[in-house]
Amino acid sequence: MFVDRNASACNVVERTAREATRRIGATFFPYYVNNGDEIKQAFARMEKDRPDVLLPCPSPVLGIHRKLLFDNAVRLRIPFISFVVAFMPDGVLFAYATSLHEIQRRAAAYVDRILKGAKPGDLPIEQPTRFELVVNLKTARALGLTVPQSVLLRADRVIE
Numbered sequence: 001m002f003v004d005r006n007a008s009a010c011n012v013v014e015r016t017a018r019e020a021t022r023r024i025g026a027t028f029f030p031y032y033v034n035n036g037d038e039i040k041q042a043f044a045r046m047e048k049d050r051p052d053v054l055l056p057c058p059s060p061v062l063g064i065h066r067k068l069l070f071d072n073a074v075r076l077r078i079p080f081i082s083f084v085v086a087f088m089p090d091g092v093l094f095a096y097a098t099s100l101h102e103i104q105r106r107a108a109a110y111v112d113r114i115l116k117g118a119k120p121g122d123l124p125i126e127q128p129t130r131f132e133l134v135v136n137l138k139t140a141r142a143l144g145l146t147v148p149q150s151v152l153l154r155a156d157r158v159i160e
Contacts, residue, residue, distance in 0.1 A: 002042065002069065003032050007059030017055060026052065036065050043072040053093075054080045077143055085132045085157075093143065094135045094155075098128035132156040 001017050003010045014030060021028040029051045031042035039062075054073050056062040062069065070091035073080035082095040106126060114120055133151075136159040140147050152158055 001028065001030050002039070002054065002056040002062055003030050004057060004059035004061045005032050005034055006061070007057060010057035010059055013055075013057040034061060036068055039065050039068055039072075043076065046072075046076055046078065051078060054078050056082070058083045074139075074142065079139075079143055079145065085134045091139055092136055093139045093145070094133065096131060096133050099130040099132050102130040103128065134159065 001014060003014050018028050018030075029046075029049050031039075031045070033039050033042055054069070056066075056069060070080060074091040079093040080091055082092045083097045085095040085097045085100065110120075110123060113123060133155045134157045135147055135152060135155045137147060137152075138159055
């Protein structure tokens with residue numbers, strides 16, 4: 001897992017990923033990074049560690065360097081998963097995240113309420129309720145992986 005030391009969202013993702021890997025008996029490899037050079041160093045270590053899958057926490061640093069992440073994951077033939085479904089690049093095996101369309105729709109409803117006089121502090125905080133699963137079969141084939149039919153049937157979108 002790629003962890004941006006400066007992104008608070010990474011703390012939650014890291015804790016959850018660490019617990020999930022413990023439950024299934026997998027090994028958790030955190031790669032703490034702050035810039036492109038540290039990402040390159042992490043990939044050099046991965047040549048020895050050989051993680052089974054890569055997951056970046058959502059952060060600006062990792063977003064800026066996403067091409068570096070995706071290119072190296074493909075080069076090392078390590079499946080890469082993502083929290084971003086809106087513009088899923090080549091190299092990402094699958095993404096599971098909140099629906100960007102749904103978030104934008106809900107944001108518009110909030111703006112409408114504020115423009116009609118509601119105080120932002122009085123509006124309830126909402127949790128996402130719609131999530132999307134996108135599977136990239138092109139990447140799966142490149143990695144020599146077979147995606148189970150049950151996963152494909154559940155996917156909101158499949159990239160051929």
